[in-house]
Amino acid sequence: MVLNPLNTFLTDNIVWVLIISALFVALIIYAALTTRSKRQVQTLMFTDQLTNIYNARYLETHFSDILMTIDESISFYYINIDNFKNYNDLFGFHVADKLLKGFSSRLTNIAPASSHVFRVHSDRFIVLSAARKDKDGAFTNELLKKLKKPYTIDEHEFRITVSIGRYVISDERPLYQDVLLKSELALDEAKRIGKDQAVVYDSRMREDHHNMFDMYRFIKDALKNNTFYMEFQPIMDTKNKTLAGLEALIRFKAKRKLLFPGDIINYAEKFNLIDEIDRYVIKHTFEAYRRFKQEGVPIRFIAVNISSSELHNSDFLTFIKQMLKEYSIDPKEVVIEFTETVDPQKLENESRFISDLRAIGLRVAIDDFGSGYSSMIRLSRTKLDRIKIDKSFVSNIVTSPSNQALIKAMVDLGRAFNLDVVVEGVETQAEYDFMLQQGIDYIQGYYFYRAMNTQAVITSFTNQDS
Ligand code: C2E
Ligand code: CA
Ligand code: CA
Secondary structure, eight states: OOOOHHHHHHHHTHHHHHHHHHHHHHHHHHHHHHHHHHHHHHHHHHBOTTTOSEEHHHHHHTHHHHHHHSOSOEEEEEEEETTHHHHHHHHOHHHHHHHHHHHHHHHHHHSOTTOEEEEEETTEEEEEEEGGGGGGGHHHHHHHHHHTSOEEETTEEEOOOEEEEEEEEOSSSOOHHHHHHHHHHHHHHHHHTTSSOEEEOOHHHHHHHHHHHHHHHHHHHHHHHTOEEEEEEEEEETTTOOEEEEEEEEEEOOSSSOOOHHHHHHHHHHTTOHHHHHHHHHHHHHHHHHHHHHHTOOOSEEEEEEOOGGGSOTTHHHHHHHHHHHTTOOGGGEEEEEEOOSOGGGHHHHHHHHHHHHHHTOEEEEEEETSSSOHHHHHHHSOOSEEEEOGGGTTTTTTOHHHHHHHHHHHHHHHHTTOEEEEEOOOSHHHHHHHHHHTOSEEESTTTOOOBOHHHHHHHHHSSOO
16 A cells, blocks of 8 residues: 555654644734734824814824825815814813814815815814815815804804915825924914915925924023023012012013013924923922022912923923932922813813822922813812912902902812912002902902012012012
């Protein structure tokens, strides 16, 4: 009998053959499953969770492929809802979210079949569409008109307007960042000229953009050459009108055009320089605080403004600890002032950041309290030390019963949560009297003092008995 060598091998090694076959089958199943979960992960990565349309990540990574699907010259529309922040502030994020969903589905319906719609950030959307569809601005006008028709949410009607920046892509191999920037410049211009407008990109806008680069250099140089400096505004004990603490506010020695601190902070956020600015502010403020103490200025705390958490590097907290040590400062005497977020999605990160700051021993105040979206939610979720009632409630307090009621309510809230209450922007005797009646702990404002430099603080508060 002639034995087939393969048969012999199979019968002799049957167990191994079975094991290898099983492994092979398992491998095929595993590969199929991972392809499926990979696809699921990709869908998640590239889809905006709220509106179910593609997100910025998808647009950026697939930009040239998307352009190829539109076989002619293309318009890139950057669309932004005007004053969207107000919807969050006034109606809460569940209403604002519904508005965004309604907006997104309307936009998808208006957009021509071959076009692409993306939600790139909060209330910012992008449409890519064949330029020929927009002869004489017909499609742009349609967008402006149809997007502002009322939206019905929970039986209420909401009206919005949009601003649009449009860039017609003419380069053969356009870069996503470049196209985005140009449409954004056009969008900025549409906002500047009064909103509810569309503007087509024009190369002159690029010149303004070069000024932005100047700004970038300016901030970088100021950080390097120490041309920023800190001023300090006294925060007074309400009852006995004596100095309680100081708030550090950034200033700079500018030979060029006048810039307000708010401008520096806005630009720094745009350029990702906030982390550097905040570190600069902390270092210089702590240095001055140590000096105030050494010179005998009778203060119990120093307040420092810090920008939103996600703009900071992960070692930011370590940096603060180092600085506390370097200047021998008791963390309990440092109050970090945090402006209320306008973005509900950031709330959780911020709560964590606040807890981390408090874990170091620092105290945390919510700045501009009452003006943002999250006042109430934050109070119930995050342990805080202080609220600082926004100055917008203070002006015209004497003639405005509603502002009076709001301040009273905020003070009650502060008390209920066992928080110190500070009011800023108190300018007149009448405003001071009202705050005194409310039992507010601390007052800051021109009624007492404006911000002053380090030396002025020392001279004002060491020669007198305050
Ligand atoms: P803020 O934190 O709300 O600071 C209070 C602002 O109100 C200061 O303006 C202060 O000069 C002004 N102010 C104080 N009392 C009165 C008053 O009685 N009446 C009026 N009309 N205004 C008063 P400033 O210095 O222009 O700062 C503006 C904003 O810039 C600050 O608002 C803060 O958000 C930001 N900022 C300032 N310094 C820094 C900083 O060092 N770091 C960060 N991240 N932000 C800063
Ligand atoms: Ca502040
Ligand atoms: Ca404030």
